[in-house]
Amino acid sequence: MSETILATENLTKEFAGFVAVANVNLRVERGTIHALIGPNGAGKTTCFNLLTKFLQPTQGRIVFKGRDITALAPADVAQLGIVRSFQISAVFPHLTVLENVRIALQRRRGASFDFWRSKRVLDQFNERALKLVADVGLSDVVHVAAVELPYGRKRALEIATTLALDPEMLLLDEPTAGMGHEDVARIAALIKSVSANRTILMVEHNLSVVENLCQRITVLTRGRVLTEGDYQTVSNNPEVREAYMGTGHA
Amino acid sequence: MAVTSAPIAAAGRQGQSWSHVIAFVVMVGFFAIAPLFIYPLFLMKALCFALFACAFNLLLGYVGLLSFGHALYFGWASYLSAYAAKAWGFPPEFAILTGAATAAVLGLIAGSIAIRRQGIYFAMITLALAQMMYFFAVQAPFTGGEDGIQSVPRGxxxxxxxxxxxxxxxxxxxxxxxxxFLLIYRIINSPFGEVLKAIRENEQRAISLGYKTDRYKLMAFVLSATFAGVAGATKAIVFQLASLTDVDWPMSGEVVLMALVGGLGTVFGPVAGAFIVVAMQNYLAQVGQWVLVIQGIIFVLCVLLFRRGVVGELAHYLRIRL
Structure with missing residues (x-):
């Protein structure tokens, strides 16, 4: 149970003198849902960008399944099985819902450089794509362009696209941000159901979602790890309350 | 990239490829009877530019990359095609292939350098490389400098x-x-083309799904350069001439205008755009320099009022894909 799937050693990122992430030692255990929380500007998203190699760390190492991935390119990290979502909903706006999911499924063919072949070869993925679309409750808009969907449904589509890669590890950046109440419940249930045989690291502001889903929580403030533990431990920590609420005497 | 994806919203949904079939039949029908009432040399010129515009549109309309140096491939392919036919006595088919291969190699070199940058920097690098090769064309002995390569045998x-x-x-x-044209259509509608569209729509997301987007962009760049090369090489055989005009930067601008007037990211737009621009240059030739002013006004009108281009607006109005 306590096998580490993803770990960082002294992960540090400086932007022109400003230290966004400082000496973060993160340890995510296989099969858990791990939350990264903290006030705005704490370095959560920067952490995500470092882990998925969208940013190059100034110092430190990232180890995934015992392998040092610090020097890899973002596409390589994705191919190893760490797939991320984005804070702003990342869909392909002028592709349909089905096409969005299919782009991810298409990755299984390996590299798609076969420009001489008809895209009908992709129809083999339709069944699986429709299933994924149904799982996030988008069956009624399969052929609608993603740009026309309301915000919450775009996020749902993004999650379906991410799941299409069947990644070993999911990095979700605020999956429920900006969603209506019912959407939050639906997405939380979805995250729970897909966590069955994979590991999830998520940034989340909705603490009730964190409480219900996450076994382990790491709190970041000003680029540093403040504390780590389960929800009870973390929520009773006075330092966390201060960092979060700005009220040490609450 | 946001600049290009807005007009592309005109593209409809799935299951409408019949509109492409009908439009293709209409287009072929037009070309079949056109020589009966239009001067064939004009038609051939327009067809060469139509292919050039389609090649350019493959890159801007479907990958979202604005190259401002496509004259490099068009012009240098025409030089090599003309030289091969004249100096080496190549038959026309091999002369054209020589031109296309030249464009492919130049596309590979320029593309490898340019795709490392985004947006305006990408455009500037493509322009800079094209200008370098323009000066090479001016200086190199075999291009004939200001005279170009003349009286190329058609063979x-x-x-x-x-x-x-x-x-x-x-x-x-x-x-x-x-x-x-059909090959470009296939490329757009291939598994490779699907990835290109994803990159156009959201490159970061495509990377996060595990696509090495630089390789796809480079591949598209080389394909686009190659088709531009076929167009330039064919034009050299038709007009029996390769000259500095085809390798100079206004040619790079003209192809942007053609694709824009016709409709970016549409299949038939660049063809219509090329015909409109070439027709204007031909039939308004007697008004002299005013052609440029008229072209400029059309360019401005397109950007301000008809961002989808002629074909794009038509497709939008009819609610089909063209």
Whole structure:
């Protein structure tokens, strides 16, 4: 149970003198849902960008399944099985819902450089794509362009696209941000159901979602790890309350 | 990239490829009867530019990359094609292939350098490289400098068809155009094309799904350069001439105008755009420099009022894909 799937050693990122992430030692255990929380500007998203190699760390190492991935390119990290979502909903706006999911499924063919072949070869993925679309409750808009969907449904589509890669590890950046109440419940249930045989690291502001889903929580403030533990431990920590609420005497 | 994806919203949904089939039949029908009432040399010129615009549109309309140096591939392919036909005595088919191969190699070199940058920097690098090669064309002895390469023999296609005959030449050009047009259509509608569209829509997301987007962009760049090369090489054989005009930067601007007037990211737009621009230059030639002013006004009107271009607006109005 306590096998580490993803770990960082002294992960540090400086932007022109400003230290966004400082000496973060993160340890995510296989099969858990791990939350990264903290006030705005704490370095959560920067952490995500470092882990998925969208940013190059100034110092430190990232180890995934015992392998040092610090020097890899973002596409390589994705191919190893760490797939991320984005804070702003990342869909392909002028592709349909089905096409969005299919782009991810298409990755299984390996590299798609076969420009001489008809895209009908992709129809083999339709069944699986429709299933994924149904799982996030988008069956009624399969052929609608993603740009026309309301915000919450775009996020749902993004999650379906991410799941299409069947990644070993999911990095979700605020999956429920900006969603209506019912959407939050639906997405939380979805995250729970897909966590069955994979590991999830998520940034989340909705603490009730964190409480219900996450076994382990790491709190970041000003680029540093403040504390780590389960929800009870973390929520009773006075330092966390201060960092979060700005009220040490609450 | 946001600049290009807005007009592309015109593209409809799935299951409407019949509109492409009908439009294609109409287009082929037009080209079949056009030489009866339009001067064939004008048609051949327009077809060469239509192919050039389609090649350019592959890059801007479907990958979202604005190259401002496509004259490099068009012009240098025409030089090599003309030189091969004249100096080496290549038959026209091999002369054109020589030009296309030249464009592919140049596309590979320029593309490898340019795709490392985004947006305006990408455009500037493509322009800079094209200008370097323009000055090389001015200086190099075999290009003939200001004179260009003149009186290039049209020769016998496959040793069977005498291209000195205007109609035979027209059929050959039309065949080359249609073959390349269909191939570009296939590229757009291939698994590779799907990834290109994803990159155009959201490159970061495509990377996060595990696509090495630089490789896809480079591949698209080389394909686009190659088709631009076929267009330039064919034009050199048709007009029996390769000159500095085709390798100079206004040619790079003209192809942008053609794609924009016709409709970016549409299949038939660049063809219509090329015909409109070439027709304007031909039939308004008597007004002299005013052609440029009229072109400028059309460019401004397109950007301000008809961002989808002629074909794009038509497709939007009819609610189909073209």
């Amino acid at each position: 016998w296609l496959f040793g069977l068809f005498d291209l000195r005959d205007q109609m035979t030449m027209y059929i050959a050009v039309l065949t080359i155009f249609l073959a390349c």
